[in-house]
Amino acid sequence: MKLKTLIPLLAFGLLAALLARGLQLNPREIPSPLIGKAVPAFELAPLQENAAPLRQADLQGKVSLINVWASWCAPCRQEHPLLVDFARRQPQVQLLGLNYKDQRDTAQAWLKELGDPYRAIGFDDKGRVGIDFGVYGVPETFVVDRSGTIRFKHVGPITAELLRDKIEPLLKSL
Amino acid sequence: MKALLLCLWMVAAAVQAQATDPLEARTQALAAQLRCLVCQNQTIADSHAPLAVDLKNQVRAQLAAGKQDAEVIDYMTARYGDFVLYKPPVKASTALLWAGPALLVLGALTGLALALRRRAQAAPEAFEPDSDLQDDDLR
Numbered sequence: 387m388k389l390k391t392l393i394p395l396l397a398f399g400l401l402a403a404l405l406a407r408g409l410q411l412n413p414r415e416i417p418s419p420l421i422g423k424a425v426p427a428f429e430l431a432p433l434q435e436n437a438a439p440l441r442q443a444d445l446q447g448k449v450s451l452i453n454v455w456a457s458w459c460a461p462c463r464q465e466h467p468l469l470v471d472f473a474r475r476q477p478q479v480q481l482l483g484l485n486y487k488d489q490r491d492t493a494q495a496w497l498k499e500l501g502d503p504y505r506a507i508g509f510d511d512k513g514r515v516g517i518d519f520g521v522y523g524v525p526e527t528f529v530v531d532r533s534g535t536i537r538f539k540h541v542g543p544i545t546a547e548l549l550r551d552k553i554e555p556l557l558k559s560l
Numbered sequence: 561m562k563a564l565l566l567c568l569w570m571v572a573a574a575v576q577a578q579a580t581d582p583l584e585a586r587t588q589a590l591a592a593q594l595r596c597l598v599c600q601n602q603t604i605a606d607s608h609a610p611l612a613v614d615l616k617n618q619v620r621a622q623l624a625a626g627k628q629d630a631e632v633i634d635y636m637t638a639r640y641g642d643f644v645l646y647k648p649p650v651k652a653s654t655a656l657l658w659a660g661p662a663l664l665v666l667g668a669l670t671g672l673a674l675a676l677r678r679r680a681q682a683a684p685e686a687f688e689p690d691s692d693l694q695d696d697d698l699r
Contacts, residue, residue, distance in 0.1 A: 413600075414600065416597065416640065416641060416643045417641055417643070418640075418641065419637065419638060419639070419640070419641040419642075420639070487610065512614075513610075513611075513614050517614065517615070517618060517639060518639060519639075520639040520640050520641075522597030522598060522611055522640065523597070523598065
């Protein structure tokens with residue numbers, strides 16, 4: 387058999403490989419330009435009464451997980467038990483909440499019903515701080531290291547696999 | 561009737577205001593260059609997603625505060641990356657995207673030229689005779 391006759395087969399194989407790769411990528415996932423950058427400067431009023439505000443300085447010196455959530459967001463309800471469990475298992479990581487474009491009373495009721503795993507929650511009712519964090523699909527979760535640098539970002543609800551295979555090993559290395 | 565006329569007048573006035581207000585025109589022009597992150601095949605000018613409305617308000621507020629168009633674009637790309645630009649910038653990572661169509665045309669034209677030249681140089685015997693044609697068909 388001549389090499390020339392193999393060319394269509396090779397071309398097909400190459401195309402199939404490219405398409406197979408394409409199917410495994412998520413076109414909705416947008417690479418964040420904030421990875422490797424410092425957390426943006428912000429200061430938010432607390433969601434809960436008598437709690438401290440949440441500001442950029444709170445991220446210094448501790449490894450943090452920032453979870454962007456809202457009571458109107460269905461996938462947030464789905465991931466919430468994982469966060470409650472995470473906070474109990476890993477108390478050395480500070481789990482912070484960013485309550486995004488929500489209403490104070492419904493957000494508080496939501497936490498009363500499902501449990502409050504957050505060490506502090508900023509109330510971003512206008513979504514301004516959300517824009518500074520490049521938030522576009524709630525829920526979103528950020529891993530921030532001791533120096534206040536964003537190391538990882540996940541858009542969409544976290545899963546047990548993601549937590550076990552990616553987030554927790556990363557947190558451990560920080 | 562009076563109410564209807566008043567209604568029509570108000571709509572007309574609103575449309576006129578939107579068309580003539582330079583700030584609104586600049587906002588719309590910039591919004592048409594920015595991609596909505598939620599409904600990713602729309603610009604934020606076309607989209608009514610809450611985030612698109614927020615970003616449009618952000619564009620308007622920044623322009624009203626005297627920012628240049630380029631500064632507003634920088635503000636958006638710093639948060640959402642080049643993805644937010646409806647027209648991707650020309651840089652190393654997008655070179656193939658921009659040069660791709662030209663490369664394809666070039667490749668096709670080269671292939672065509674080579675094939676035509678080979679055919680022109682080939683001896684007449686190189687062409688397969690139409691063996692299934694009967695002699696009567698030629699007559």
